[in-house]
Amino acid sequence: MTLLTAPARPEPATQPAPGGRPNAPRVVGVFVAAILLLLVVGAVHLTQGTSTVGPLDLLRLVTGTDDEAARVLIASRLPRLLAGLTIGVALGFAGAALQSIARNPLASPDTLAVNAGAHLAIVSVAAFGISLPALPAGGLAFCGGLAAAGLVMAMSAGGQAGTTRLILAGSATALALGSVTTLLLLLFEQATIGLFAWGNGSLVQSDLTALTQLAPVIVGATIVLVLLGHRLDILALGDDTATVLGLDVRRTRLIVTVLAVLLSAAAVTLTGPVGFVGLCAPVIVRLLAPLVPGVHRHRILLPLSGIAGVIIVLGSDVLLRAVMGGQAGVDIPTGVVTTLFGAAILIWLARRHRDAGPTRRPPGGHAAVRSAAFHRTVVAVTAALTVCAVAVGMLAGDTWVLLGDLVNWVNGTTGPAYTFVLDQRWPRVAAAVLAGAALAVAGTTVQAVCRNPLAEPGILGITAGAGLGAVALLTFVPLAGVWAVSGVAGLGAMLAFALVYGLAWRGGLSSDRLVLIGFGAWQGGIALITYLIVAFDPWNTGKALTWLSGSTYGRTSTQVLPVLIALLVLTPAVVAARRELDLMTLDDDTPRVLGVRLERTRLIALGAAALLTSTAVSAVGVIGFVGLVAPHAARALVGGRHSRVLPVAALLGAALVSIADTLGRTVIAPAQIPAGLVTAMIGTPYFVWLLWRSRAVANNPR
Structure with a gap:
């Protein structure tokens, strides 16, 4: 049983009306x-x-x-x-x-x-x-x-x-x-x-x-x-x-x-x-x-x-x-x-704000325990789904190609027309897959550290910082290249995370305080982005909206490389800390009793999540919902242990963004729908269904 299906106790009122006369x-x-x-x-x-x-x-x-x-x-x-x-x-x-x-x-x-x-x-x-x-x-x-x-x-x-x-x-x-x-x-x-x-x-x-x-x-x-x-x-x-x-x-x-x-x-x-x-x-x-x-x-x-x-x-x-x-x-x-x-x-x-204490439960802390064979089956199925998503992504678009053309392109024997199409398409597919995996791993880490199912990389102000940096550059340097926009976006994401983490630190790190401050920073960042657009470039809002909605348009192999490096370096580090993540989802006291240096571990884990998110955002723009939905779906499939959740979440995130990007490039071709908008429209029905399914259990606890 996940957090969403766990019986919930009504929380106290914001402030009951006091007795006596005013x-x-x-x-x-x-x-x-x-x-x-x-x-x-x-x-x-x-x-x-x-x-x-x-x-x-x-x-x-x-x-x-x-x-x-x-x-x-x-x-x-x-x-x-x-x-x-x-x-x-x-x-x-x-x-x-x-x-x-x-x-x-x-x-x-x-x-x-x-x-x-x-x-x-x-x-x-x-x-x-x-x-x-x-x-x-x-x-x-x-x-x-x-x-x-x-x-x-x-x-x-x-x-x-x-x-x-x-x-x-x-x-x-x-x-x-x-x-x-x-x-x-x-x-x-x-x-x-x-x-x-x-x-x-x-x-x-x-x-x-x-x-x-x-x-x-x-x-x-x-x-x-x-x-x-x-x-x-x-x-x-x-x-x-x-x-x-x-x-x-x-x-x-x-x-x-x-x-x-x-x-x-x-x-x-x-x-x-x-x-x-x-x-x-x-x-x-x-x-x-x-x-x-x-x-x-x-x-x-x-x-x-x-x-x-x-x-x-x-x-x-x-x-x-x-x-x-x-x-x-x-x-x-x-x-x-x-x-x-x-x-x-x-x-x-x-x-x-003070921590909510016992009222705050780990995300998926009560997820059902699955067998090792079931876990391997889920990994195999999600891996196959991701491979299929990549293959369809390479075949579909404003120009459709056949599987044989794709094989010939891999062997270097296609004609100039198909070579050009596929040379332009593969960086987009790679960017979608790698960014989806990075956001999913980051979301899993953030939810574990914060013990909050609302938490995701965006809630730490990272995506707003990246968006603010990118839109500022697009506004004041209209001829800036894609690589420059990506670099400034990554820098903005890390600065925003540092600001949120610094404000949340008050004699220690409160997870609830971190989420609330991150939410405030996120909303403030969006307001500043709006200010830049309407004050300095009001007749070209489509440019900024496309980037803020998450798009793989015009991506190159050099932009994909940072995401790949971040995944190769940081994902093993997060996997190595899987025991600490499992313990942190319980409470603050258990990790300390078992020798975990809680504050340092939190900083390292959140820093890794911030780096993964900043590289993903710098490559494909702001794509929401992936870091929220993929970890939930993974925990529902394989349970709450992070050694099992992380690979499944990464594969689900990769498949989700890849499918969203393919749909966005194909449905109304030659026009395109940004991938971030499609992920929100795909992910939201799942999440609404999950909340609705758990509603009866929450109202009628066993």
């Missing part, structure tokens, strides 16, 4: 202070823009008439201010509600895939040239967000199966939906021009039409949530206690989820997905608990979270334009700044 003067004081801060930020926000209209011009509107200032205020600045106000309230309320029903401080419209589902729904329509008014577009976004949230909640038993399962389901779903969205942006680049920036949260508004249509929906949903505040207070005490007190837990969760998704969908429709606001606003409010008793009561928490959300959105927009100039408010999405702020908050919280 301190009324302090509650009133914090509301007054928040509103005053909001007014100050809003006033500063109105003075910024691309025109020369300044604070004095706006002040003259009070005492007289200034037609130019009035036109600027009504046509541009007021719609932007009201958009920020509206989505700040919506996301603040939605984030607080989702965190309460999931009893998880990391729950938000971002981590539960609500924003990803709403974003995909809107992009899907725009890709085919259909333009919808605000309300129909909002309805479509609501359906997409609700479907995504419903899938995540169903796979995680409504959040009751534990934090790890909930976030794992949300991350997998968001990755799959994001991959489809990116694919549409690439295939319909002309029809979706401008949607890349909008997809990161832009406050630019041409008029108040959309706002006036969506504002009543947002106001109505927030009022209903406040009215449900007492039910949420009872729900925070635990499902059993809430049921005893007469609360219909299932109905309350359903209503609150629908309202939170409705708010998130309205915000996405208006401005695109503005990242991390729904996560940060409730967290900031909850930090006031020592100073303001009773702030966790939902009729106080929800409105304060809405105000905090507005301050975050408008404050980020003010900061962006103050530092970068008025034009930056048009070119650069405000969501980039909110994501960077949210990533910083998450890293700060993670620095204070």
Whole structure:
């Protein structure tokens, strides 16, 4: 039985509503202070823009008439201010509600895939040239967000199966939906021009039409949530206690989820997905608990979270334009700044985080024990699958060749045409196979060290660092060669890993803290990548999106060589440490008792995983999901011992990326789908099925 099928104990609420009466003067004081801060930020926000209209011009509107200032205020600045106000309230309320029903401080419209589902729904329509008014577009976004949230909640038993399962389901779903969205942006680049920036949260508004249509929906949903505040207070005490007190837990969760998704969908429709606001606003409010008793009561928490959300959105927009100039408010999405702020908050919280202790179990620590003969059979079958994947990869593409042509090419007797085709194709196939194996070995190592099924190489910030390095070079040195891009990407990956590891070290390495800081660094890196693209090369997003989606296009033998060397050197080192990896999946105490130098072993193992990932990313770009799915599939097949998991995971990873690359080169030839998008779409159904299959066992432990 794997971790995903192990009975899960419901985890404690983010913060149950405390007993007793709230301190009324302090509650009133914090509301007054928040509103005053909001007014100050809003006033500063109105003075910024691309025109020369300044604070004095706006002040003259009070005492007289200034037609130019009035036109600027009504046509541009007021719609932007009201958009920020509206989505700040919506996301603040939605984030607080989702965190309460999931009893998880990391729950938000971002981590539960609500924003990803709403974003995909809107992009899907725009890709085919259909333009919808605000309300129909909002309805479509609501359906997409609700479907995504419903899938995540169903796979995680409504959040009751534990934090790890909930976030794992949300991350997998968001990755799959994001991959489809990116694919549409690439295939319909002309029809979706401008949607890349909008997809990161832009406050630019041409008029108040959309706002006036969506504002009543947002106001109505927030009022209903406040009215449900007492039910949420009872729900925070635990499902059993809430049921005893007469609360219909299932109905309350359903209503609150629908309202939170409705708010998130309205915000996405208006401005695109503005990242991390729904996560940060409730967290900031909850930090006031020592100073303001009773702030966790939902009729106080929800409105304060809405105000905090507005301050975050408008404050980020003010900061962006103050530092970068008025034009930056048009070119650069405000969501980039909110994501960077949210990533910083998450890293700060993670620095204070303590290990989850007994609630955190090893990935696959309870996997069934298989016989040696079964293991050899699995290795043989996966090896044969990989060989077949390589062979098909060499035969298929925009130009199909026969097996006899391939044999002749190996013997050096093919004609010039087929020789050229196969000479160009084999480095791509080799890059896919080697990168897949490297990512799978790295993922197995990271999951063992972190004892967390959510962990993968990307969660350590490695892929974001590599992407940031590569996109920066492509942006500032457009004529840079493929080898230069790969080298800078590898350097960025190692620097990002060093930063994450250094921040996670605090008198020792906490695995939970490492994962949280890595996740924050990952999101921050993606925000910086978005900034580089939209600020310096907004009309050529396909170039960066292709690399960030993982592509073997144009790969050469010299780029494949570093991955091969890394595999030949580091894989034997990881295999040699298989006993230590087995022990580290148990707990922190057992390895120490048996003489394992835990901190040094962790650093060496994670360093090897980082090197493997950086070479793979430098060769083929950012390919997600392989380091997450391949180890899980391997453990399901051969058990939890790393001497057996590592070879099977490597072969599965190689086969997965090779198949994905072949499909991407073949399905819509001569156009191509990046391999990373295909791996996400192939891997996600497997992972969703695995979570769904284990749901019944998690709800009905033996």
